[in-house]
Amino acid sequence: MLGTTVIEYLLVTQKNNPMATGAFTRLLNGIIVAAKVIQREVAKAGLVDILGYAGRQNVQGEQVQKLDDFANTTMINRLQASGEACVLASEEVADLIEIPPKFKKGNYAVIFDPLDGSSNIDVNVSIGTIFSIYRRVTSGDGDGTLEDLLQPGYKQAAAGYIIYGSSTVLVLSAGNGVHGFTMDPSLGEFILSNENIQIPERGKVFSVNEGNYNFWDDGARKYVDYIKNPAADHKRIYSGRYIGSLVADFHRNLLQGGIFLYPADHKDPRKPKGKLRLMCEANPMSFIVEQAGGAASTGDQRILDIVPEELHQRVPLIIGSKKDVETFVDFHRGQR
Ligand code: P6P
Secondary structure: OOOOEHHHHHHHHHHOOOOOOOHHHHHHHHHHHHHHHHHHHHHOOOOOOOOOEEEEEOOOOOEEEHHHHHHHHHHHHHHHHHOOEEEEEEOOOOOOEOOOOOOOOOOEEEEEEEEEOHHHHHHOOOEEEEEEEEEOOOOOOOOOOHHHHOOOHHHEEEEEEEEEOOOEEEEEEOOOOOEEEEEEOOOOEEEEEEOOOOOOOOOOEEEOOHHHHHHOOHHHHHHHHHHOOOOOOOOOOOEEOOOOOHHHHHHHHHHHOOEEEEOOOOOOOOOOOOOOEHHHHHHHHHHHHHHOOOEEEOOOOEHHHOOOOOOOOEOOEEEEOHHHHHHHHHHHOOOO
16 A cells, blocks of 8 residues: 555565564664665765765775765664674675674674765765665574575565665565655655566666776677667667666666666776676665566576675676566577
């Protein structure tokens, strides 16, 4: 029912699940509160001295902006305080993040990108928080371990993102479809606005940084040449839309149809598999897109089947409308 808050929605859906104890709702409430706090800072980022670089680099070797730090600390604090997480990991932090003794430890492991697309902060482009939730697999009620996090994406209990744009929208899937909740600033609540989102089977938009064209392998180049050719057998004119913020590009394609590509490229020998991270970008977005009827692949395999080897590993990401992703895979495998 539209007009429902996200917590009311969870309580209703949880009511129908005898296994539900309220733990998941308490964990997600931690993320919701963090999102509200982050959104407040993002909204005024241009007004206070929170812009500019914090003068340090994150584990990816990228300059960290102050808002990155703030979002990271906020997510960590709220998830720890929820009492429902046993271990955390962040795109901004090299190693696992433990739950301090003063907090109860729960049965969920959470990995997140606290502010993805943060290089766009200074130019007022939409950015977002991305999160991925797993059930712990280690026994006991003590600290979680790397084993609780390095699970293949198909084992996610839930995944979602918050996009801080013209409006602030939480998109969430707990395995029963994908639902969007838009922040009502007058209430300070996320209100159900898009129930059971389904991505069109084929889109008319492609999102890729063509500046990397000469660093791609043949399959990626041939695919992009193909969709840019209106005389090709797809019989449509694709529009190129690339914002350079995964959450923004993904969200548009989820609602309107389309394909986002960050193929492997040979530009940076340190990143032979492309730029995007498996655990805190590719897996959560792939979980969501499959729940919405779409697909996500490296070109060689389904993203959600990848058995992770390390927290910050990178993967090629081809994601969006099912038929568009399938066509890319054909080109990638040299079958077209
Ligand atoms: P490029 C932002 O830094 C990010 O991780 C994603 O949000 C975005 O899709 C991608 O990098 C953009 O990368 O190399 O095209 O600037």
